[in-house]
Amino acid sequence: MRQVRVVGKLDCNFGWTGTELLLGGGRTGPVQMPGTLRGAYACVSSSGAAHRLVRDPLGLAKLFWGINAEGELCFSARPWRLVEAGCLFTEIQAVPPGIAIDLSTNGGPDQAQEIAAPRRAPDPGPGRPIEDIAREIRTTVDRYCAALAAAHPDARVFVCLSGGLDSTGVAVLARSHFRDVVVVSFDLKRPDGSTSADRRTAARLASDWRLPFLEVTSSEEEVLSGLDVALREAIDWRDFNIHAALVNIALASGIAGAHSGGPVLVLTGDFPNEYLVDYHAEVVGGKTYYALPRLSPGALQSTLVRGLETSHREIGPFQKWRLPVVQVYAPAVDQYLALPESFLGEPQRKERLTQLIFGDGIPEYVYSRPKTRAQVGDTDSGAGVLGLCLKHGIDSPQLRRRFADLHGVDDLSALDRFIRAGRYRASPPHLRRAP
Amino acid sequence: MTAAEVAERVERFVRTQFRVAPSDTRFSRSEPLFDSGYVDSVGVVELLAFLDQEFSVHLADEVLMSPEFSTIDGIAAIVGRLVNGKQPT
Numbered sequence: 027m028r029q030v031r032v033v034g035k036l037d038c039n040f041g042w043t044g045t046e047l048l049l050g051g052g053r054t055g056p057v058q059m060p061g062t063l064r065g066a067y068a069c070v071s072s073s074g075a076a077h078r079l080v081r082d083p084l085g086l087a088k089l090f091w092g093i094n095a096e097g098e099l100c101f102s103a104r105p106w107r108l109v110e111a112g113c114l115f116t117e118i119q120a121v122p123p124g125i126a127i128d129l130s131t132n133g134g135p136d137q138a139q140e141i142a143a144p145r146r147a148p149d150p151g152p153g154r155p156i157e158d159i160a161r162e163i164r165t166t167v168d169r170y171c172a173a174l175a176a177a178h179p180d181a182r183v184f185v186c187l188s189g190g191l192d193s194t195g196v197a198v199l200a201r202s203h204f205r206d207v208v209v210v211s212f213d214l215k216r217p218d219g220s221t222s223a224d225r226r227t228a229a230r231l232a233s234d235w236r237l238p239f240l241e242v243t244s245s246e247e248e249v250l251s252g253l254d255v256a257l258r259e260a261i262d263w264r265d266f267n268i269h270a271a272l273v274n275i276a277l278a279s280g281i282a283g284a285h286s287g288g289p290v291l292v293l294t295g296d297f298p299n300e301y302l303v304d305y306h307a308e309v310v311g312g313k314t315y316y317a318l319p320r321l322s323p324g325a326l327q328s329t330l331v332r333g334l335e336t337s338h339r340e341i342g343p344f345q346k347w348r349l350p351v352v353q354v355y356a357p358a359v360d361q362y363l364a365l366p367e368s369f370l371g372e373p374q375r376k377e378r379l380t381q382l383i384f385g386d387g388i389p390e391y392v393y394s395r396p397k398t399r400a401q402v403g404d405t406d407s408g409a410g411v412l413g414l415c416l417k418h419g420i421d422s423p424q425l426r427r428r429f430a431d432l433h434g435v436d437d438l439s440a441l442d443r444f445i446r447a448g449r450y451r452a453s454p455p456h457l458r459r460a461p
Numbered sequence: 462m463t464a465a466e467v468a469e470r471v472e473r474f475v476r477t478q479f480r481v482a483p484s485d486t487r488f489s490r491s492e493p494l495f496d497s498g499y500v501d502s503v504g505v506v507e508l509l510a511f512l513d514q515e516f517s518v519h520l521a522d523e524v525l526m527s528p529e530f531s532t533i534d535g536i537a538a539i540v541g542r543l544v545n546g547k548q549p550t
Contacts, residue, residue, distance in 0.1 A: 122522065264502065319506040320478075329506050439496050443526055446495075447505045451526045 033102040038350035041067030042357040083124030083143035085335030120450035160382030171203040181289040189227025192295030242280030259342030263429035274343040282347040300330035301362035323370035333448025468537035490533040
């Protein structure tokens with residue numbers, strides 16, 4: 027039988043059963059197999075020679091395994107740690123999402139239980155009023171935040187606020203559930219000292235709501251210095267996610283520098299863009315970036331949600347600074363997947379749904395401002411992190427090469443066998459050695 | 462449905478969707494689609510959606526990483542097994 031070794035710390039857990047938080051999942055102690063599991067959750071739970079592995083069905087929490095030169099079965103939340111522990115990148119696999127496994131210690135079969143994944147119904151149809159779905163979303167995120175607040179009553183809560191609808195919704199929730207809320211805004215430093223529309227909107231919200239405001243303003247060099255961290259911690263080389271990770275590294279560094287200690291949580295507004303298919307390709311210098319598959323809105327929603335397994339653009343960077351990050355919309359995935367296809371095709375779907383979820387809790391000036399994307403920058407700068415990376419020659423091939431270098435990979439085609447169609451290479455591990 | 466019939470439909474899709482030139486002599490049903498650059502990381506998602514829609518098959522994650530799922534012939538073999546498994550002839 028193989029020895030089990032956990033390399034590095036696993037990420038903080040914020041699983042949600044529908045009624046309660048699942049926060050545990052360290053290296054010891056029993057774990058109950060949940061029937062329903064949403065939010066980020068992964069653990070390797072050991073008791074004596076017995077080992078149980080659990081991973082949430084969306085794969086928001088990351089858990090990889092490999093066999094090192096000593097024959098140990100190694101687990102880690104990051105592939106680079108497994109490589110450092112002596113595992114070959116080309117043999118590293120993810121623990122499959124949506125599974126709880128008791129590894130057999132006597133050569134018998136492992137006991138595995140599937141945890142149901144959220145799925146889009148073939149056609150939810152027009153029968154379900156959007157108002158009902160919006161109400162359910164609000165109820166779900168409210169319950170989740172209430173449970174988080176009860177579990178972390180003394181936490182200082184940092185809300186990453188771009189001034190867009192999703193992050194402003196998170197700020198609304200934070201204000202109503204937590205006592206000690208700070209809003210944080212990222213901006214790229216500009217030679218003329220001007221600020222982005224995102225920064226100005228976030229500042230206005232903080233002022234209107236009388237919340238402390240933390241400005242994280244980074245130079246181009248400071249942002250780009252996070253590239254290796256982004257590639258390692260976000261477990262990805264694809265430009266969209268790495269550009270987002272660079273912004274999150276700046277935010278994490280800023281928050282860590284400003285926080286003087288004590289319990290802390292970081293809340294973000296990730297995922298509604300995937301849930302609502304609120305993405306589009308960007309054209310810079312005549313070249314297209316962030317291309318999307320040509321699919322119907324419903325199929326694209328399923329694809330984007332499924333692809334969340336291979337995005338660690340938030341948890342990864344924040345965890346690097348030991349900041350527990352909560353993606354507040356994660357538990358509401360089932361409600362978003364119930365939205366009819368016709369709604370997903372509406373141009374104003376994000377505004378309409380957000381209005382139904384948060385009403386006038388979000389000020390009108392947020393609803394009416396032009397859409398922006400953190401990686402691209404706003405309408406008056408036009409560059410953002412995408413433009414910054416391109417300016418410095420950091421394009422997709424360069425990101426692939428650097429990721430490969432950082433993981434000891436010579437053959438770049440090996441990367442395409444690690445992430446494909448939005449999934450990591452995955453299979454369940456075993457303690458028994460191959461005959 | 463035979464693997465050859467599946468392969469024909471998959472080839473037609475790949476040629477159209479990913480704009481494979483008729484004069485491309487390197488392209489064949491045994492050519493690696495991903496390593497040769499015919500299908501990229503976005504395209505593979507479109508390919509999966511096509512297989513789902515055209516043949517009503519859902520490919521498990523482990524199949525996506527298999528060496529078989531890298532050529533048209535291999536994909537046709539996988540889909541053929543799934544289709545015929547569901548609809549015995």
